[in-house]
Amino acid sequence: MPLVSIPVERLQKLVNRRLSRDDLTTALERLGNDVEGYAVVSRYRCAACGQVLEVLEHEDFNNRCDACGDKDLAVTGWSEVVRINLLPVRPDTFDAAGLARALRGILGIETGLPEHRFGRSGISCRVSAGMEDVRPHIAGAVVRGLRLDDEGLKALMKLQENLHWALGRDRRRASIGAYDLDTLRPGFEFRPVEPEGVAFVPLLGMPAEPGARGGEMRPATPREILRRHPKGVAYAHLLAGKDRYPLLLDSAGTVLSMPPVINSEPTRVTGKTENLFIDVTGPDRHAVARTICVIAAALADGGARVETVTIEHADGRTEETPDMTPAAMDLDAAEANRVLGLDLAPDEMAGQLARMRHSAAVAGGRITVQVPAYRSDVMHQHDLIEDIAIGYGYHRVPPRLVPAMTVGRPQPTEEDSETCRRALTGLGLMETMTLLLTNPQAHFRTLRQPEDGSYPQIENPANADQTMVRQHLLTGLLDTLRVNVAAEMPQRIFELGDCLELDPGAETGTRVRRMVGIGLTGPRAGFADCKTVIEALGAELDLILRFAPAEHPTFIPGRCALVLAERGRARLDWGIMGEVHPEVLQAVGIGQPVALAQLHLDPTPEHPATPGRASGA
C-alpha cells in the first residue's frame, strides 16, 4: 500500500484542535488508518521546471529533480508529517483536508454531512459527438482563491497521483487534469482528434533524445507524444486500438490536455496559480463523478472556493459538476445489530453515522442515510453498518462466542501427514520445508532428468529461479543438504510437502499430491540405510513392501528401487528410492554420498510416484 505523508501542522489547523501524537495516532487508527510513524520532510523546488520535491529524512536522494532531472534545487521548507498507509477504499481521506474532515467527525467536533454547496462558475465544457467511443465521460470544476505554497502545491499533486492509483486504477477508469485557469479562455471543448490532427507542447516538453526527461518546448502531435514522451510511452496502452484520441481545448483552441496521458505545458499549475480548472475524464461514469467530488471537497475544505462547471453533452443534455448531492441509502437497524452482534437503538446508530459524516433520519426500525458524494466505497448497507461500528468503536464491541456446537474434523491428508511425521521423527529424522516454486534446470536437468514441458509453468515469473511448481521433493531435499554440507554428519532429513502434476481432466488442470521425501547423507549413507527407514515407515502405515530393481537417471545404476506396497488386496506403487548419482551430487555441490526416497502419502495404483518421468523396472 502506498504511504502518504500528511503535514501534522496543517492537519491540526484543519481539525481545529491541538492533538498530541498519541491522541492523533489513536484517532487515525480508530478510523482504520495504519499509522507508520512520524517524520520530517524537506521540500525543494527545481529552478529549471518549478517542480516541488519532498524528501524524507534518511531517504535516498540524488539531488536531482524527479521531473526534469535538473540539479539546481533550492530548499524551500520542511514539515513534520504523519506517515499513513493509504486506505484504498477511502480516497476521500488521502489528503490533510479529507483526513481532517473524518477526524472532526470521529472526535465529535463536527458531525453530519459536510457543507459543500458550490455556486455556478458559468463556465461550460462541451462534449463533442463521437466521444462515447473515445473517452465518454467528463466532469469539471473551477477552484478560485487558491493560495498554494509549496506544501499545498505538492499536496495537490500527491492527491492527484493517489486518486489516479486508487479511484482511477492507474488512469484506466478515470484520470485527472488541473490547469491554471488564468492561462485559459473558457468555455472548453472535449473532442476526438486524429493522431496527427493537432500539435501542442506537452508538460515539460519533448525529450531531446529517447529516454531523456524534459527537453524541447516544441509542439508535438498526439502520435509523437505517445511514442516519445515518457508519460506518453507509459500510458499509450490506455489509448491502444483507438483511431482518434481525446483532447480538451479552450475557446481559443489552446490544448489543455490529452487525457488520460498528459497536460500541455503552458497551462501548468505553479506556485503562482490562484484559480484552477480541473477535469476528470474516463470510461467509468461512476469513478469520474466520485473523483471530481473528492477533489472538490478537498480543495473546498482546504479554504478555496469551488464552483461548478456545466457539462454540455452532444445529445443536448447538460449537467452541473461536481454534483455534491448525497446518495440516499436505506439501512435496516435490525440487520445492523445482527451483523454487529450489538443491540443499538436506531437513534444511536444515526449518531454514529453522523460521526462518520453521513446524515441519518430514523423512522421506526429503518434509517435513511444521506451518504456524502465523495464516498466512493458505499455500495451496500453493509458499508454503512461498518461505519456504525467504526463510529461506535471496535474496542467497545463485546467479544462473544458463537453458541452453536460443532465437531472438529481434520483433513485425512493432514492426519496421514502427522502419522508419517511421528514415525519419521521417531526414527530420528529432522523435518525440513522447502519452496514449491522451482525452475526446470534445478528440477530436471541438474538431476539428469529429461524435461518435456509437461508441468505447471508460470506465465509471469518474478525471476528465473522460480518459473514452475515442483513435481517432486528431490530438488528441495538436495538443496537443504547442500546448504548444510559443513554441518555435523550424518544428516537425516525428511519433508512432507505438496507437489503438482498436470491433470487435464481436473477443474484447475492440475492435481496436488502430498509426498514424503527422505534424504540421508554422511560418509556411510546409502541404499541400505534408506531402505531401513522406508521399511520402518511402511510398517507403521500397515503396508507390506517389496523393492524392485529400477533404473532412474538421478540414481546410481543398480542402486535404485521402486517401492511397491500392498495394503489389503490393493497393490500400490508407493515410490522410488536410491543412492544419488555422483554427477548429480557434483552438480549440486555435495561432497558426501546421499540416499533419497520419495513416496506418495496417498498411493494409488494408477499414479506411480516416480519423480520426473522415470523408467520403472
Add this chain to the structure above:
Amino acid sequence: MTRLPEVEYRVLAALEPGRSLVLAELAAASRVDQSLLTAGAVALSQRGLVAIAEQSQHELSLTEDGQRAAAGGLPERAALAAIRSAGGTVAFAGLPGLTGRPDTRAEVKWLTKKGWCSRDATTLTLTDHGRAAADVKGADEVLVEKLAGGPMTEAELAAAGVDVRSALELLRGRDELLRRRRRTSRLLSLTDAGAALKAGGIEPAQEVTQLTPELIATGRWRDVIIKRYDVTLATGRQYPGKAHPLQRVIQETRRAFLEMGFEETASPVVETAFWDFDALFQPQDHPAREMQDTFYLAVPAAGRLPDAELVRRVARTHEDGGDTGSTGWRYRWDAATARKLVLRTHTTAATIRAVAQNPGPPRKVFSVGKVFRRENVDQTHLPEFIQIDGIIIDEGASLATLFGTLSEFYLRMGAKEVRFRPSFFPYTEPSAEAFAFIEGLGWVEMCGCGVFRPEVTRPLGCRTPVIAWGGGLERVAMLRFGLDDIRKLYWADINWLRETKLCR
C-alpha cells in the same frame, strides 16, 4: 563382612585409624597404582568411609643439569675418586687432565665446600673427611638420584628414605640442579564410619562396569560389585528428530481450530481466478489481480468454471449487484478472465469453496495451506507462505462473535490479550485487523478478518452471516523462534533445526 571392589578394599585395608597417608604412601602401602587409587579413594570418600584432606607440600624436580648429575653423579664425586687414585694431592692445573673436564671450577668449589679437600695456592689435598666420603653417598646425591624418576614431594622423598633436610642443606646454592615448588597433595584417613566398616570385616570382590545378561541369568551379580559411576561426567550430544519449527506452529494452529469445533478443508494450489477473486467479489480490474502481484499460469492456462447458474449470479453481482442489495462494481464481467489459472493467493479460496459446497449453518471451517504472491526472495519476503483461514457460518455470526472467536483462538495460541481495529478487505464488511499481545514482543498483527459481504455469500446461496479471517504463519514462527530472516525457514540450517527447542 562387607565386600568391596578390589581397589577400595586395599585402600581401606592400608589405612589405619588415626593415621593419615598421602597418596604415594598409600600406593606403597596398598600396592595399588596411584591412578587407580585416586578413583577408589574418591569413591570411598563419597560414601563417607575415607576423608581426603588437602595438604600443601613442596615438590622437588630436576633441571637438565640435575638430570645429568642424576645419571653421571655430581662433578665433585668423580673428582674425589680421581684425586684419591692420584694419591690424594693434585695441582689445580692437573685437575682437568684427571677429570676430563676443561673447566673444573665447580669441582674445586664443592670439594672444598664439602670439606673433602683442603687447598693451598696451587694444590688440592684429600682430607680425612674426604677419604671417608669416598665410598658413601651424601644425602644430596641420594635425593638427586631419587628425583631422576620424576618430581616428588618432600614427604614422598622422606617416605622413600631420603634425609631431605640434610640434602637440601647440602644443595643450598645449587639452583642449577634443582627446582622447588609448592604443591597440594591429598592426605587420606579413615573416617569413623570407615573404621567401623573395617572393624566389621571387609573382603575384596570383583568389580564389573557392565551388567551383562550372563551376570543376571547366572545370579553371579550377587558376587560382583557393579562399579559406581561419577554421575556428573559429561556424555555425548544427541538430538531427537523434530518437526520443522514452522510445522509446529501449523500443528498448534490446527489443534486450536479442531478443539474449537472447526472442520478442516482444502483447495487446489493452482486455482481458477473465479474462486480466488471473482467469488470473493474482487472486481476484475482490482489491483491485486494484476500480473504485478499474482502468479498466472501459462501451462495449463485455463480451468473450468462451476455450474452456469452460480457463475451467472456471481457475474450479475459484479455488474450491478444482482439481488444482493448492492450497486455492484458497474462493469462488464468477463468469463474468460475468471477461467484464468493462478497460484492461489489466499486460502480464502478454500473457505469460500466450502461455503459454496454447503452454505447451511451452523458450520465452522478452516484451512491451512501454501499461498503465493509475486515477490522476489529476500530477508522479509517470499513468493509463497503458509496461510490459515477460518470461517463460521451461523445465525449468530457477527462482528462481536468474530472478535470473541479470534480472542479465544489467539489466547489458546499463547497471546495475553487480543484487540481489533478497522481495516479493509474487498470481501468483508465490516473488516478488521486482529492484534495479539505477546509476551516479550508487544502487539503483533495476527490476521485480517471481517463479516463476508452479502455480495460474496448471496450468490453462493448463503443467506446466513459468515465471519471470516486469515493470516500468514511465517511471521508468527519467526517471532516465536527469534528469526530475523524468513529464508531460514525454507533453507534451514540443520544445526538450527537440531537446537530449536520443542518446549514453548
